[in-house]
Amino acid sequence: MQYHINTKCLYGNNEKVIEESTGAISFPIFQTATFAHPGVGQSTGYDYSRLQNPTREQLEKVVASLESGYDAIGFSSGMAATSALMELFEPGSHMIVSEDLYGGTIRIFNHINSKNGIEFSFVDTTDISKIEDALRPNTKAIYIETPTNPMMHVTDLKAVSNITKELGLLLIVDNTFLSPYFQNPIKLGADIVLHSGTKFLGGHNDTIAGFLVVANNELSEKIRFILKTTGAGLAPFDSWLILRGIKTLSIRMERQQENAIGIAEWLNLHPKVVSLYYVGMPTHPGFELNKKQASGFGSMISFHVNTKETAVKLLEKVKTIQYAESLGGVESLITYPMLQTHADVPEEEREAKGINDCFLRLSVGIEHIQDLINDLEQALA
Numbered sequence: 001m002q003y004h005i006n007t008k009c010l011y012g013n014n015e016k017v018i019e020e021s022t023g024a025i026s027f028p029i030f031q032t033a034t035f036a037h038p039g040v041g042q043s044t045g046y047d048y049s050r051l052q053n054p055t056r057e058q059l060e061k062v063v064a065s066l067e068s069g070y071d072a073i074g075f076s077s078g079m080a081a082t083s084a085l086m087e088l089f090e091p092g093s094h095m096i097v098s099e100d101l102y103g104g105t106i107r108i109f110n111h112i113n114s115k116n117g118i119e120f121s122f123v124d125t126t127d128i129s130k131i132e133d134a135l136r137p138n139t140k141a142i143y144i145e146t147p148t149n150p151m152m153h154v155t156d157l158k159a160v161s162n163i164t165k166e167l168g169l170l171l172i173v174d175n176t177f178l179s180p181y182f183q184n185p186i187k188l189g190a191d192i193v194l195h196s197g198t199k200f201l202g203g204h205n206d207t208i209a210g211f212l213v214v215a216n217n218e219l220s221e222k223i224r225f226i227l228k229t230t231g232a233g234l235a236p237f238d239s240w241l242i243l244r245g246i247k248t249l250s251i252r253m254e255r256q257q258e259n260a261i262g263i264a265e266w267l268n269l270h271p272k273v274v275s276l277y278y279v280g281m282p283t284h285p286g287f288e289l290n291k292k293q294a295s296g297f298g299s300m301i302s303f304h305v306n307t308k309e310t311a312v313k314l315l316e317k318v319k320t321i322q323y324a325e326s327l328g329g330v331e332s333l334i335t336y337p338m339l340q341t342h343a344d345v346p347e348e349e350r351e352a353k354g355i356n357d358c359f360l361r362l363s364v365g366i367e368h369i370q371d372l373i374n375d376l377e378q379a380l381a
């Protein structure tokens, strides 16, 4: 039986969701490092929790089902998932990546993977011809965020997958911003989907996690070998928190999006808001494409205000909305990308992208919309 995604949030693809020996409805936290063997050369299926733990396995099944993936592998953070991902590539490999990316991803590419001999071309992937121009004989993968963090650029995943399939490259998509509830890159031809589980999947701003969801067995085996060897798997308690968070993914995503649409419309009319980037606004350049390849727009809004003073005052005066990094949780958060998520991006590059001292990013939560608007109104006054 193929479940609707709302049901998959609870039961995955209806594998063993209830712990059989007790009937516990909430999957137990198997807080153990190791597992006793029934006999010599025998295993219960679990040997040591770095390799696999039942709670993490349960979570991985649910995440794989949400993304329509072959397998999902749980890591201790989104960046731990990225580090493991990059172990797939040999020195001398070249990757084409979206030029607007989460700041931590730019940092790992430029400061860790580059020194290990991986070459990167940062290109505007919203323009397919620029991807084609950047291809080299040693290109191994294309890495996309859509919509991007923080400028909300939308890339045509089907068009990119036509290139990767023809040339035998890997298509990797960071799907953190829309979550599997609104977008399923594997269905559009991606080979690997990356998530910061810290964000919408967990949804409660209470733990850090990451995932790699893969489209086939070969990638699953390679990444499970990397996980076993390098050891950044998600711990049992954190796995349980994310499992619990995912149960309400569908209703959170809907409420957060509904609030975001209302707030984007309100901000757009505010005299101190100079420009607004929300893929759910029909005036956004990626609106139609996003509508075609995803079932929703999410709840991330970026905007420029008129002056640095307005930006600083807004960050210091918000009360209901918290001035904090991260996104995707039930609590609304506002960040100053220039000083937070993108602080390590060289100034010139950052300014060219529009990430300046007037630029803010808002993650809309599940509060009542009027309370959020009242808060923004007093903070922008």
Ligand SMILES: *Cc1c(COP(=O)(O)O)cnc(C)c1O
Binding pocket: 077, 078, 079, 080, 102, 104, 105, 145, 149, 174, 176, 177, 195, 196, 197, 198, 199, 208, 209, 210
């Ligand atoms: C937060 C984030 C990451 C990194 O995830 P962590 O869980 O913070 O390590 C990667 N990509 C995007 C788009 C993110 O927002």
